[in-house]
Amino acid sequence: MSGTFSKLRNAYQLFKSIDFKQLAKLSEKVDLPKVMQSVAQMDENQLNGLMKMLGSRGSKKKEPPIDGDFYNISERLSPEDRALQLKVREFMEKEIQPLVNEYWLKAEFPFEIIEKFRALNICGVTYDGYGCPNRSYLMEGIIAMEMARVDASIATFFGVQSGLAMGSIYMLGSEAQKAEWLPKMQQLHCIGAFGLTEPEVGSGTAGGLTTTAKREGDTWILNGQKKWIGNATFADVIVIWARDLGDNQVKGFLVRKENPGFAVEKMHDKMALRIVQNGLITLTDCRVEEADRLQHANNFKDTSRVLRMTRASVAWEAVGCARGAYENALAYTRKRKQFGKPIASFQLIQGHLVEMLSNLTAMQTMVFRLSEMQDQGALKDEHASLAKVFCTLRTRDIVGRAREVMGGNGILLEYNVARFVADAEAIYSYEGTKEINSLIVGRAITGSSAFV
Incomplete structure (x- = not known):
């Protein structure tokens, strides 16, 4: 008796699954009474198999999400940090992804994004004060990853601004220098660059800088060249590292774009990071005031x-x-x-x-x-x-x-x-x-x- 009931139940489920509009069309080509007679003669296992087949027809197999975080590392973030991660991801996918190929091909920088970047409020993410968010280094890394996930050039622009340039001032500048530059840089009202690498000196910068600095009273005279300097063509302030002729130690200077003796030329024909505006900087008796020397950068x-x-x-x-x-x-x-x-x-x-x-x-x-x-x-x-x-x-x-x-x-x-x-x-x-x-x-x- 229970077998008969089960068979009736399955037949009912099969009846419910039938699309009668399709059935009307099917009846024009198929002898439906014979088909129903065949169904009636099926045992329970055969009927179950038919139901599964009908249930799967027209239903598309659900694909797993495309997510490179296979070990769910994002679950280790606090709710606030996870929300910021998703905010940056949305910004990169909505504002950057649609234009990045065009600008990468042209080797130009999309200046229109700076105002939109400002609204994110993430520059100087790990710094305390000066309008900076004061988040963790972990969050800084997550932001860098989210940016590079869409475009490494934009991530590099941000890394130079928020990390190398602002970081030099935050870690090695005087209180007056921090107060002057960091709030403006945090809001991207001023753009920064970091000048360490030279045309003939890359890995050997620790002891081989050819850019020199000579002190004359309250002024320093800088001479030399810097190469591969990201953001250099449009930066307002460039951190220049030079060898002090007085003690042969490396020192840092905040060179303003309007300083006499400062010139920059855009580098062309790069095969990578084409949106990044790398520059060749030439310093010819470039005069920098002592007040613009990074006060805690002595070697x-x-x-x-x-x-x-x-x-x-x-x-x-x-x-x-x-x-x-x-x-x-x-x-x-x-x-x-x-x-x-x-x-x-x-x-x-x-x-x-x-x-x-x-x-x-x-x-x-x-x-x-x-x-x-x-x-x-x-x-x-x-x-x-x-x-x-x-x-x-x-x-x-x-x-x-x-x-x-x-x-x-x-x-x-x-x-x-x-x-x-x-x-x-x-x-x-x-x-x-x-x-x-x-x-x-x-x-x-x-x-x-x-x-x-």
Whole structure:
């Protein structure tokens, strides 16, 4: 009796699932009485199978979300920090994503975004006072990742402004210098730049700066050149690092764009970070008042303090660049069809995607811990250097695989991954090459310095 009841119940469920408009059309082509007679003769298992088949017809399989945070690291954030992360993500996807390919191709900066950036109120995110948000280093890293996830050039612009330029003043400036510059820079009413690298001096800046500073009373005379200086073409103030001819120590100066003897020329023909306006700065008897010398920058160790602080953010930028490439590639493989089905269903493609996600997840967990150490005051040069080495190296692998699974379309801007492939090369090199950062870590673990 129970079997008969079960069969009747299933038949009723089958009856409910029938679309009678479709049934009317079907009756024109099929002998429905015979079909119903066949259904009536089915046992319970056959009827269940038919119901499952009918229930699945027309229903599209729900795909998993495209999310590079595979280990749910964002769940470790406070509700306030998570809300800020999503706010930055929305800004980047809504305001930056639609215009970034156009400006990247033109190698121009979208100045119209500065006013919109101001509304986010995130410049100087880790600093206390001067209108700054006073958030954690972890939040600074999350912001860097979210920006680079859409575009590494915009992340670099922000990193120079909020990190290198504002950070130099915040960490090494006098109270008067902080009061003059930081509130205006926090609101992007003034743009900053950071001038350390030179045409012939990159990795050897600790002892080989050729830009010189000579004191004459209350004025310093600067001579030399700086190269690869982000934001330089439109910055209001540039932190220039120069070797004091008096004591041979590296000192920092706040050079205003209107200072006599200051000139900047835009660098052209870059293959990466094309939105970033890098400049070649020439200082010819450039006069800087003593009041504009960074009062607590007396040697290269002080410069290194700034670089240590910002190098962690560069590692986060690498994570963002990799995440953007992975997520774009994954979305592409779901839509792109070959041999009659999405290429995401092929074993070799899935192998590439899993390799990408594995590296990305390892990078995310590393930089998360790195920022925790920074917030605890335990960050050392070698910690930041190890993250910079590992994350930028793995990013190159991830963007390469992203381009590979997209085939020829991977080199077209419209599919976004081409930008990540190019920009990863710049992130790999700036703020210390792989080799130099490796030697910093090597010195820490062996006790022996391999620097020449």
